Amino acid sequence: MNELHVAGLTKSYGAGEPVLRGLELTVPAGALAAVLGPSGCGKTTMLRIVAGFLRADAGTVRLGDRLLAGPGVHLPPERRRIGIVPQEGALFPHLSVARNVAFGLRGTDRAERRRRTEELLDLVGLAGYGDRMPHELSGGQQQRVALARALAPRPQLVLLDEPFNALDSALRTGVRSDVRAALRATGATAVLVTHDQQEALSTADLVAVVRDGQVAQCATPQDLYRRPADPWIADFVGDAVMLPGTVDSDGTARTALGPVPLATPPGDLRAGTVLLRPEQLRLTDADSEDAVRGTVTDVRYYGHDAMVTVTVEGHDTPVGIRVAGLLAVRPGEETGIRVVGEAGFHS
Incomplete structure (x- = not known):
């Protein structure tokens, strides 16, 4: 199983106020959860701790039956079986599309890498684009390649860090739909960090609203919109x-x-x-x-x-x-x- 369970997560930077204050979040296996909140609420810090780029001051991160972070435990990022789709794709500019996708498939034979790369490019709607270079692609196509690269090693969890910010509004809806379909096709659990309410409600199976370093409410998009826990959440999630x-x-x-x-x-x-x-x-x-x-x-x-x-x-x-x-x-x-x-x- 690949359920994500974050418990009691606390994090401060230096002597300042805590960014995370005992944050709790559970994402069921195979679900896409959006973590939504205003700038500075702690959502990106949480993502970086789950990925292994930061150490928490307290709390635990579990993925399935594995403890990734906790008292005396900090599994390095490369051992967490987590794929990451950063902002603006961050593709290697000197590598072709196919080589970008295959980058995380080291240790497999050439035929398997090629088969898996073609499979992923087909999944994200870019079959036949393997020989192109990143600069020859549109912004939406680059984000699809970044997703294919993240999915190639068959991760248990995919983290998406505001991946649609650089896209214009006309393109954003289509790319979101394609990303959602690709994630569902692989069965990977996923966490999307965003400050866009419409994006969270229209894309995710579950939406967690973060306020002051804690999850203020976590619910399905419909329940969150129709039954917000308090007036602040009501005003933040929609009109x-x-x-x-x-x-x-x-x-x-x-x-x-x-x-x-x-x-x-x-x-x-x-x-x-x-x-x-x-x-x-x-x-x-x-x-x-x-x-x-x-x-x-x-x-x-x-x-x-x-x-x-x-x-x-x-x-x-x-x-x-x-x-x-x-x-x-x-x-x-x-x-x-x-x-x-x-x-x-x-x-």
Whole structure:
């Protein structure tokens, strides 16, 4: 088995504040986990400790039944059976594509190296590119070669360190999809470090949000988006509409947008923050009986949808409403707002 289990990971640099504060993370065998967080939260430090490039001050790293790091144990990187896909590919510029992929296959005979190289290039969609040099490839093709090189020795774990940063937005989606498909085809466990929320949600089986050196929440992308553990995570992972609210005895929250049913009973909590996503709000006629009246202040059109900002009486912060299809409102116009679905509730 190749399950990754990180427990109690702590790391400081010099006399400064700890970067990691007892970080815990488990990635099931064969899963792709995204480690998501703002700059400086500790996600890259965690990756480097798992890879063996840094020593932790405390804690353990296990891969399957092997202890890679722990009290008195620090297995060197070359013995960890971990493949690494760095930022921008980092291919050897003087080696052909095929020789880059075969670099980690030393100790095998020439025929086996060639067979494995061709197999991996076919897997990442670059069959027939073996004789090309790295400078003859696009950025997306270079990242595919870097992935093939990481997978060639059949690692138990693949670490991807923000590998799509250098790609333009039009190319990034396609390369992410190809990388995800290649990882699933090999069955390798993988960890993707990123600060891109959309990338994490659309690519990973599991998303771990890191805050101040700890995993604040780890869940499937859908659960993380729909049931964030606190308002900070809600605001960090996607757009959020947060309103003060009071809870009635029937489990309904009273807000500036009217009564909103709650997904989970709040227990004894009677006042707090009601959490909604912009797609849970609908624009309706300003005179609708079941709608709250507001004034449109801004419209941002993205093609596939638009974000309409509306001010509502009794709420100081304008609310964002995600609208699909044709827009029927303009800044300055009055509109109605109706809430659909259930909301989260936090203290």
